[in-house]
Amino acid sequence: xxxxxxxxxxxxxxxxxxxxxxxxxxxxxxxxxxxxxxxxxxxxxxxxxxxxxxxxxxxxxxxxxxxxxxxxxxxxxxxxxxxxxxxxxxxxxxxxxxxxxxxxxxxxxxxxxxxxxxxxxxxxxxxxxxxxxxxxxxxxxxxxxxxxxxxxxxxxxxxxxxxxxxxxxxxxxxxxxxxxxxxxxxxxxxxxxxxxxxxxxxxxxxxxxxxxxxxxxxxxxxxxxxxxxxxxxxxxxxxxxxxxxxxxxxxxxxxxxxxxxxxxxxxxxxxxxxxxxxxxxxxxxxxxxxxxxxxxxxxxxxxxxxxxxxxxxxxxxxxxxxxxxxxxxxxxxxxxxxxxxxxxxxxxxxxxxxxxxxxxxxxxxxxxxxxxxxxxxxxxxxxxxxxxxxxxxxxxxxxxxxxxxxxxxxxxxxxxxxxxxxxxxxxxxxxxxxxxxx
Numbered sequence: 001x002x003x004x005x006x007x008x009x010x011x012x013x014x015x016x017x018x019x020x021x022x023x024x025x026x027x028x029x030x031x032x033x034x035x036x037x038x039x040x041x042x043x044x045x046x047x048x049x050x051x052x053x054x055x056x057x058x059x060x061x062x063x064x065x066x067x068x069x070x071x072x073x074x075x076x077x078x079x080x081x082x083x084x085x086x087x088x089x090x091x092x093x094x095x096x097x098x099x100x101x102x103x104x105x106x107x108x109x110x111x112x113x114x115x116x117x118x119x120x121x122x123x124x125x126x127x128x129x130x131x132x133x134x135x136x137x138x139x140x141x142x143x144x145x146x147x148x149x150x151x152x153x154x155x156x157x158x159x160x161x162x163x164x165x166x167x168x169x170x171x172x173x174x175x176x177x178x179x180x181x182x183x184x185x186x187x188x189x190x191x192x193x194x195x196x197x198x199x200x201x202x203x204x205x206x207x208x209x210x211x212x213x214x215x216x217x218x219x220x221x222x223x224x225x226x227x228x229x230x231x232x233x234x235x236x237x238x239x240x241x242x243x244x245x246x247x248x249x250x251x252x253x254x255x256x257x258x259x260x261x262x263x264x265x266x267x268x269x270x271x272x273x274x275x276x277x278x279x280x281x282x283x284x285x286x287x288x289x290x291x292x293x294x295x296x297x298x299x300x301x302x303x304x305x306x307x308x309x310x311x312x313x314x315x316x317x318x319x320x321x322x323x324x325x326x327x328x329x330x331x332x333x334x335x336x337x338x339x340x341x342x343x344x345x346x347x348x349x350x351x352x353x354x355x356x357x358x359x360x361x362x363x364x365x366x367x368x369x370x371x372x373x374x375x376x377x378x379x380x381x382x383x384x385x386x387x388x389x390x391x392x393x394x395x396x397x398x399x400x401x402x403x404x405x406x407x408x409x410x411x412x413x414x415x416x417x418x419x420x421x422x423x424x425x426x427x428x429x430x431x432x433x434x435x436x437x438x
Contacts, residue, residue, distance in 0.1 A: 031430045035359035042424035043361025045417055053414040054363070057231035058299075063291045067284055076283035083286040086293055087237055091212050095239070095246035097254075098286060102201045102223025102236035103130040104253055104279040109197060109219045109238060110138050111275070112249035115168050118385045122159050122170035122194070125373040126152060126397045131173050131199045132372045139385045143167060144373045146391075149399040150324040152338070152369075153180045156188055158396070169195040174203035174213050175369075177229065177332035178323045182208050182216040201236075202334035204229040205300045209328045214239045219249070224281075224289045227335050230296060232289035235281045253279025299411075300332045306410040306418060307337050313422040314339065317429045319346025320405075336365075336406035343403075348435035353405065353428065356435065360424040363408050368401035 033039030043050065070076055080098050087096045099105040113119075117139025123132045125144040132142045146158040152175040159170065170189060172180045182198075189196040198220035200206070200213040207213065214220035222228075224235030240246035251258050251267040252275045259271035281289075314320050319342040325331050341350050350366055357364040372378065373390050381387040410418060428435070 041361040054408040079283045079286040083290040097238045097250045098281040099236040099279045105221035105236035105238040107134045108249040108252045111252040112245045119168045120166040125371045127173040136383045146394040146396040149396045171197040173199040176338045177203045177334040179206045179208045206332045207330040230292045232285040235285040253277045310418045339405040340403040341405045347432045352435045356428045362424045365406040371397045
């Protein structure tokens with residue numbers, strides 16, 4: 001084929017014009033020094049702006065106005081039934097009861113079980129004390145269950161292997177806002193004749209197949225403590241699938257309510273005393289919780305979207321992963337964005353990562369979460385109907401706590417800060433060979 005002189009000139013010009021870019025591409029890309037080594041911090045925002053983006057709880061004018069109204073009109077106790085009605089409507093269930101905190105909701109739940117002393121209850125070790133410790137008050141004994149290291153939630157296979165003839169119930173905890181696989185948990189409970197209970201203190205608003213956490217089990221609870229998804233400083237809510245559970249749990253901590261039950265209730269006769277405790281929620285906490293509940297889905301969506309934007313970049317880095325969630329789960333986030341760090345895949349130690357992140361200005365923590373089976377209470381036979389069998393090792397709990405890296409949740413729109421957090425991690429990974437040798 002004949003090539004014209006014009007074509008030859010055009011080809012030459014094109015070749016010359018691309019030389020600078022080819023030379024630039026052939027040069028090694030400069031990697032910015034770590035802040036540990038004197039380089040600039042990845043987080044450039046002032047501390048004040050940084051703290052504002054992760055502030056929790058967040059109260060607006062509606063909450064402030066409602067609290068002032070209550071202080072002016074003295075109609076404090078109207079707030080409690082209003083909160084309960086709003087909760088019923090939000091969840092689509094009939095029986096709920098507000099409590100002074102999530103712990104009292106759990107204590108009342110265990111009382112409502114009304115099972116024989118010596119009954120054993122399958123329970124996660126990876127949880128706060130309130131999920132397990134109150135069992136001794138009613139003669140129940142926990143059987144500690146490990147967690148799935150990919151989710152930090154209840155390990156059904158472990159539970160199956162450690163089921164005992166005395167087990168009559170199980171309680172799950174939705175860790176960090178991730179739903180347990182409640183369809184499978186419910187099937188497991190039915191197969192073994194176990195009453196299913198839920199500690200949903202960290203997961204208000206989370207769903208599986210469109211069904212809310214807290215409503216899968218025979219009973220469930222929420223917490224309104226200041227760190228929780230619906231923060232009211234303190235407070236809690238009990239959720240009950242039957243009138244019997246509702247009336248019994250309510251009577252335990254409310255001396256003034258049994259008389260409001262239907263005439264055929266066996267608990268009406270305890271009007272004036274209940275069963276001793278007073279677990280009424282503070283009315284101002286009820287007001288805060290009701291206001292917060294009205295915006296729950298929007299807040300959860302905002303936080304989840306920002307976690308997703310950050311984690312989509314972070315989980316591309318070798319050795320970093322997040323809690324595994326199934327497609328049919330709609331998770332929420334409580335207290336932290338929980339990541340798992342695999343030292344072998346990353347090529348350097350977790351302690352080195354945390355030091356480097358701190359130097360870059362990232363607020364990160366490797367603090368492990370509570371594991372109940374290591375606390376003294378469970379080892380002392382005098383508190384229990386019969387001695388607990390304390391597991392020598394729970395590998396899932398150990399793996400999760402060893403690999404945990406906690407990042408803050410961004411509770412307002414913060415695209416610039418999210419980008420800087422991701423850049424900090426990417427910068428550290430660019431130096432992972434050196435960090436691995438340190």
